[in-house]
Amino acid sequence: MTIETYLTYIILPILSISALLVFIRFLIGPTLSDRVVALDLLITIGISTIAIYAMITNQPSFLDISMIFALIAFLGTVAFSYYLEKRKKNE
Amino acid sequence: MKSIILTTVSKTLLPLLLLFSVFVLLRGHYLPGGGFIAGLIASIAFILHSFANGLKKTRHLLRIHPGFLIPVGLALAIGSAIAPMIFQDLPVMTGLWYHNEIPVIGKIGSALFFDSGVYLVVIGVSLTIIFTISEKA
Amino acid sequence: MEILLAIMTGVLYAGGIYFILRRSLVKLIIGIVLLGNGVNLLIFLMGGLVKGKPPIIPEESHHLEGLYADPVPQALILTAIVISFGLQSFAIVLIKRAYKVVKTDDIDAMNKTDDIE
Amino acid sequence: MSEHLIILPIIVQAIIAVTLLFFWRKPKTQRVLSIVGSSIAVIIASMLFGTVWNQGTQVLQLGNWEAPFGISLVGDTLAAALVLLTSIVALVISIYSNTNMVSARVKFGYYAIFHFLIMGLSGAFLTGDIFNLYVWFEVIIISSFVLLTIGGRKIQIEGAVKYFTLNMLSSIVFLTGIAMLYGVTGSLNMAELSQIIPTIENKGIVQTISLVFMIGFGVKAGLFPLYLWLPASYHTPPAAVSALFGGLLTKVGVYALIRVFTLIFPLQGLNQDILMIIAGFTVFFGGIGALVQKDVIRVFSYLIICHIGFMIGGLSLFTEIALVGAVFYMFHDIIVKATLFMIGGVFFRMFGNTKLYNMGGLMNDYPRLSLLFAIPLFALVGIPPLSGFWPKLSLFGASYQMNSIFMLVVFIFASLITLIIIAKVWNNVFAKNARKTEKLEKLKYYDQFDLREKSAMIIPILMLVCVILYYSIFAEHIQLVAERIGNELMNSDQYVEAVFNLKDEAK
Amino acid sequence: MNEIIVYILISLGTLFILLAAVGILRMPDLFLRISVTTKAATLGVGMILTGMALHFFETSITTRAIAIIVFLLLTAPIGAHLIGRASYFVGVPLWKKSLMDDLKDKYNRDNHNLDSSESQQKKEDSKDQASS
């Protein structure tokens, strides 16, 4: 088994299933915070998926996407936290 | 948001992200990236800073109104687009290239200036939008 | 996969349409965002799908050969994304102003303009 | 040099706009710069038109990439003429904005966006690339959207929501069409498309895509039943903006329809019938809508729709003479509608509102102005020999040529209802005595203006009235231009050759 | 040799991620979910990236992998901290079996102030003084 097949048929599916599990958390919530945490984790899984995919296709340029993910992803979380705080204050 | 932790990290992240954005800008012609993506990254850097430290401090840091970057960027982009028409009687947007390669950046040409214009405009636009909204919030 | 993505495009359009038909201004704009995504996906599909081969000329080569993803739709989508970002941000801000002056985000309450007085 | 001329109308507007952005907080400087810039733009547009008239279709391959690899700008007679008209209207409105646009609005970028909008219009007329056309449309949408909301009054916001939604949707439809077209042809260059389309085997999909385009442009042009955003929004912004919208915006949609349905999908069969019926309904609904409105500006808004029906009717007949009529009508309508909306602005300053029942007495109080205003009003009706009359000749003739009694009836209905509506407007605004209404406290009325302010409102109207009179008396000139355009549109080979042959000639 | 390390790193990393996914699904309250996921995933990604770097064994890729890991280490805890804090303050409940909540009543919703036990003590003292 080459590493590509290993990655394609074992690792990638596991990652995908993980993503699916996290997505279920996203759906059931119950609070907005749960969804935000799930979203954050989804992106983290995405970063690994991209890394694996870069190996499979032998296209390291995909890593750049990962890099941006890693840098920017938490900004969404920051924004939602901001929302939660401000919203509380306004009510 | 009042968080020492966020404030502290944001101070590290700002230069990091800015550096990263320049990196993405310069390599755009060869690898994924380019002015637009770079501009977004740079503006996100400032947005993060403003989340952590408040808008006032970010404005102070920027010194100029981000809106000012828009005409500057536009002028740069339009200028590099019409340069071939003015200087060489070639159609607008024709690529002009400097013969020798420069390390790190690669070949220097009007496309790079154009992309830099895009970069500046995108920063100006994103920041103007976000700052305006946050200010009036 | 082509079929699946074609269906997804349909779903994106359908979702967007459903949102646009709601009464809330916020939903309307979410709808437009969804439609924007749908269009982008559509353009992407129209270029034909090629897996894992970005249109980047390899380091040692001077041409792109063999199978590669069509760069033209990608460039179009990039332009379209950016443009819709501009429009969407303006629209999002419009929600804010609308809420301030009209005091609601119910679009049905915004029909003074069409009255014959 | 002459090949650069095509892009200058675009570049000049862009440069003006960017320069204005540097004078962000200086309204007076902006006003002067805008007028000076607009004048230069008129000169350039005239030069472009002259060149196109004398030397035929001009093509510029941007980036020096031969077609279809880059973006081509194509200045045929239609495009050049529309660019010229656009620049004239822009100059006039730029002057008009002096009084009409308060400094607060100017300080928030009114002039810059105004010039971007003009740039967008010129670009849309000149481009030879379908995706580029989409991008220009977006420039037009976003800048008109900003102009519509600038000031952010309640009514503006309400209008803007409708304007935005429908126009945004139409862009999405348009883009969907482009995507599908690319999926079928692999091309975006309009000249190349016109060559590839006939070779596509799957005629059904081509037909469907063409209908997608029709719907997309139909929204922008204000065709039945997609026009509803137009009367909901055109009356909401300040008069200068309304004038710009009324004069030029919907015409871009019409232009796009004309271009696409002559070049890429030459009208025939089902499409032609559909368009003809749509034109009929557009005329009808625009007409009856205008008939029942009680506000002058809204009357004008609905009349826009009614008269769009004229142009589309012309297009749908699809003969050379019909296109001549449609194009001439478009030229006429651009000027007249812009004038009317500017006059609407003057009305507002005179009466404090534009409700028909609150106005009156203009004829006895301002006889000279009444005469001035009467000219565009009656030109709109098509009272001969004013400008609106001449295209009708061609359009009537084309209905006869195509044996289309339906279109003939439509044209007669449109003319008659316009006549009645304008007579009604005349009676209410000019003839009858003004009803005594309470003066608005904060509004500066026309009488309170000083000479400079008054002339900034009246001189632009006068300028356009001169254009109308020129159209009327020297109708032959316009007719010749329109005939040339009709010929070019019906024989799109010329267009295609111009786009592809340029390189060969250079060699 | 190298190859085997790659396999191990990637497999372990993937497992950690799976763990995080199961964790987020299973954990009974938000704070526990954050606790479990942020780190497991970070560790997992770190391992996978290291494995990848070893796999390609190229400078440019290694630097990128390092950059990604550093970025993650910088940002992941911030996100967790911010959302956790905000959620606590808007009243997302703790698991009912939680043992203690030292943070209770220390957050002032009006002025957004967060007291420590000490400062709270001081305040109460001053109040007592004022009242007496």
Added chain:
Amino acid sequence: MSTLLFAILSSFLFAILLFGIGQKVFARISWFASILPISLFTYFLSFLGPTSSGETFSYLTKWVPSAGVNLDFRMDSLSTLFTLLITGVGSLVFLYTMKYLKGHKYLLRFYIYLSIFMGAMLGLVTSNNLISLFIFWELTSISSFFLINFKNTERASRKSAITALSITGFGGLALLAFAVLAGGLAGTYSISEMLNSSEALNNSSFTPILLILLFFAAFTKSAQFPFHFWLPGAMKAPTPVSTYLHSATMVKAGIYLLLRFSPHFGDNEIFSTVLITVGSITMLFAGFHTLFRTDMKGILAYSTIGALGIIIFLIGIGTNTSITAAIVFIIVHALYKATLFLLTGTVDHQTGTRDITQLGGLKKHLPILFVAGLLAAVSSAGIPPSVGFLGKDLIYESTLHGNQSILLTTIAVITNVFMVFAGFIVGVKPFVGKVTEKTIEVNKPHWLMWFTPLLLAITGIVFGIFPGIIEGLFTNSISQQLSGSEGMHLKLWHGFTLILLLSFITISLGLLIYFLWKPSSKKVRFMEGFNIASPKHILLKFAEYFEQFSYFLTRVFQNGYLRRYVMILLVLLTVVFGVHVFINPRVFLSLKEIRGLEVSEIIVCVVMFVSILYTVLTRSRLSAIAGMGVLGYSICFIFMFYGAPDLAMTQFLIDTLTVILFVLVLYRLPKYLRLSNNTNRIRDGIIATTFGTFLAFTIIEIMNETPIKKTTEFYAKNAYEMAKGKNIVNVILVDFRGFDTMIEIIVLSIAALGVFALLKLYLKKHEK
């Protein structure tokens, strides 16, 4: 012959000149205005000699030659007749007005309208180009709109003006359509050249339409039943206007048109039948109505309509005699009707009323005017030796010598009886009998106000006594021109013939009615009871209902609910794609290859699908935004899987920014509102799903196409060598299609400016 052009245009130039003079100056030199018609009259007199001997004069200036429109003027005998009527009556009206409206605030305006109107009429009757004829025709409609609307502050005036304009405007459009069709059939707009193509005009499938259009034009302008009612309404205008419009000119335009085209269509069955029928109905209808009016102008209006009916009827008969009769009658009518109108004006001016029941015994105060009235009445009644007698004679002559002579003659007799009555009731009644309240004290009018009607009345008698004048100057040559042979010989005395008998019966019956029938307001009201069935009422009701219907229909569409507007668009699109899917079975057929699906791809799609569903279903705005975030990220992955890293990056960044934007805006808004009800939701859901399904099918179909991508190949080959870049997407963005990008950043900039202005700009009250 450019003097001809100048003469015709001079009226317009004169109007401009008057406008320049200004009201104040003009009030002192109002006589100045009359120079125009008098000199024009003199000028056109000079054509009298040559044209009566069959000469024609043409003058052609190219105007819009590419549309076939030229300033093509042609003076023949018919034109000369009309120009003389126009300028002749015009001169008197101009003079009369000077005193009639003396001191009026808007006297100048009135003269301007009159000048334009006169110019338009002159142009109309001299044009040889059908289009330029139409142009002048429309100008008469418009200038008469202003003339009727002269008392613009009175509601009734405005209403009448708009009615008149609507009807004549409609006729005008019919004329335009006629002109274009006829021009198309004949290949020229030149009326004289069209004569050569009468074959084409008469035997085309368009002929019926052509004629209908011609009729619409002529009947509306010449106030034929059922379009007649604008004319009595137009009586709201000052008297000189009525005179000018009704007696001499505008209403005669329709007649002129029919006369002009009678050579083209003279042999056409439809042409003559319709004209006779409509003429007859109009004659009888209008004649009868003169009995039920007390306003002198009202009576005159209906008698005018009747007279016009007679002329149309005569043209319809189309014999040599009838044409002669028509021409004579035109002259007759112009002379006596103008007299009566001017007289009415003077009476009104001096006594302040035009109500026939309140007038009587005026001859004491206005003896000369009485003479004029009497002469006009005599002419109107056709009593010898007036020119009216000649006219009536010829009418009977025409009806007797043709088909259905009994019917037509009866109609003619009845109508003429009413004419007798009308002439006397207006021309004589006010001057005789008892003095009334209104006529006890009456000031002497200015001499112009009695002299002008008198002059016209005397002319009528002179022509009657010397019928050779009319014959020699007009009827012979016009007949020659229209029917190809010389007209009837005119003479007062034919001996004792059936016609004389008929004349006698007519006059006796007319006078009998005059003496027995007393118009009263009661009778007027009685007649008004039938108004419901009148064309005017029906048409106005129709207009009213049409407006209500318009209002309703407009509101149905323009109801202010954005969702409906959107739905229209969506339904249209759904239909387009739906029809495509159902008509093109291709959709279901070929699917070239189904590539292997991978778990990751399936899961991305599942996540996408569910997140859309979630976004749709969630009640919280923020959750919807979060759902959109997930959706965006999954699209990111699709982009990545299929080789678009730039896209994935951009999508991700933009998505994040959009989420931030939403969040920043949304925390001010209430959490969620559920506004629509379930029915709407289900309906919208169905629309959305249907559309999505059809679209998906269409997409699959298109994906089976394999276009040749010339451009893409070019980029792949040349991006590095010619544009120095390896990331082709970026090269396209900054070079190949860099122009798009330049515009795109401008779009962004505008958006930013817009956001800035939208949030920061709050206008102060006075700035709105």
Added chain:
Amino acid sequence: MKIQFLLNILLTIVWVFLTGSLATVNFLFGFILSFLVLWIVSRNERSRKYFRIAPRLIGFVLYFFYELIKANLQVAADVVTPKFYMTPGIVEFPLDAKTNLEITLLANVITLTPGTLSLDVSDDRKVLYIHAMYVDDKEEFITNIKQGFERRILSILR
């Protein structure tokens, strides 16, 4: 100290150029080599701080990874087993760390290890509130962190 570090980097680059190999390993090797060289050549007490801290830094990193993996395994066990054995709660952690950097670093490290999450710092900066999964014994929990992360961080940063 900074100068020392920069010098270290500079030397590394020189080494890389000299050897002409851009491989990561070469960088690492160059770094260690130049570090040693610098350590040897430094006589100054102040500048020697760099060499004292650097090993501690490495020690800290290693400790961190050790904790990370340990805690992860502990949590993993709890996640995958059907029953929860955890005893969560929010703990008030009295801070010895004072500067922004110290507090931030500590808080982040705590967050990064599984089972603990820094919620917030009190406004007077005396207390860090931590959410933890296993706080059977609050005192022990606090001591562990004090002795583990906080001590190490402070020893590096001060």
